[in-house]
Amino acid sequence: MSDRRRDERISAILALLSRRGELQVRFLPGTLGVSGATVRRDLAVMEGTGLVRRSYGKITAARRGAELPVSLRNAQNTEAKRRIGALASSLIPCRPLVVALSGGSTLGFVARSLAARSDLTVVTNGLDTATSLMERQLVQVVVTGGTARSLSRDLVGKGAEKSLRSYRFDFAIVGADGVSPEAGVTRHSARGAEIDRIMLGQAERRIVVADSTKLGQVRQAKVVDTGSVHTLVTDSHANAAIVAALRGAGVTTTTVFVPTRPVGGPPWTP
The missing domain is CATH 3.40.50.1360 (Rossmann fold)
Incomplete structure (x- = not known):
């Protein structure tokens, strides 16, 4: 997958988080139309850059309202x-x-x-x-x-x-x-x-x-x-x-x- 498509998925996840506060990871593959492995890789990138926190099958925004990298x-x-x-x-x-x-x-x-x-x-x-x-x-x-x-x-x-x-x-x-x-x-x-x-x-x-x-x-x-x-x-x-x-x-x-x-x-x- 290209970096652009990954950034689009990450942006979609952040948009969902801004409305809901937290998300169940198991629902993301169906929501985004990608495999579970792709979602796990995306979340690893997001966690590594400080955008989300993961715990017990859920994610929450770690930098809600903060400035995002220009690529996102x-x-x-x-x-x-x-x-x-x-x-x-x-x-x-x-x-x-x-x-x-x-x-x-x-x-x-x-x-x-x-x-x-x-x-x-x-x-x-x-x-x-x-x-x-x-x-x-x-x-x-x-x-x-x-x-x-x-x-x-x-x-x-x-x-x-x-x-x-x-x-x-x-x-x-x-x-x-x-x-x-x-x-x-x-x-x-x-x-x-x-x-x-x-x-x-x-x-x-x-x-x-x-x-x-x-x-x-x-x-x-x-x-x-x-x-x-x-x-x-x-x-x-x-x-x-x-x-x-x-x-x-x-x-x-x-x-x-x-x-x-x-x-x-x-x-x-x-």
Whole structure:
């Protein structure tokens, strides 16, 4: 089995754990449509990386609400992120512009959609974002300096902050680990939050992309108040009351339609 399929199964298990708190291991092969041996290997990986605890035929989340490795985030809500990325990229007008993009799994899809543009200069602290932008060798890509975070594959610290402050951006697009009408846009990492705050502060137009699972969540590091955001792009599974509250706060909130996919079902094709 490929690493991608394994990450999709691990993400499905984490999604189930987030709703149920604990799971009986014996039910996972049928739920995921794989053999018991495959499930045991997946759980060994999850236990080894500190994602779950196993005891007496059950598993519980060991790091509930913690930041996940980017490889696992890439396997979560893929279709929603693809559609969000396509819509967010369409908000960038077709003319010479300087755009800031952060790192993260949803920004990877924004970058793929922008990769065919020859009229853009994009400044990013995201290593995966930069790779996606360079696929067609058309976008002029500037990567900040800084210290690499292996968990998220982005650059943070004084070098990245100094680089970003030397630019004025026409648009900035950043991701989020939490979006709340009351608490604002938040991140797991304080250093990552500081980078996003600078990107948004240096931009004329400020866009946040976040799939529906991030709405209503509050993480430890605040980026900005929601009132500082011009546009939020999310998906159709977003909580309607939260969307209404964000719109009431003056945030242009756009939802892209995403059909329901059962947990453990076949993966979407991005």
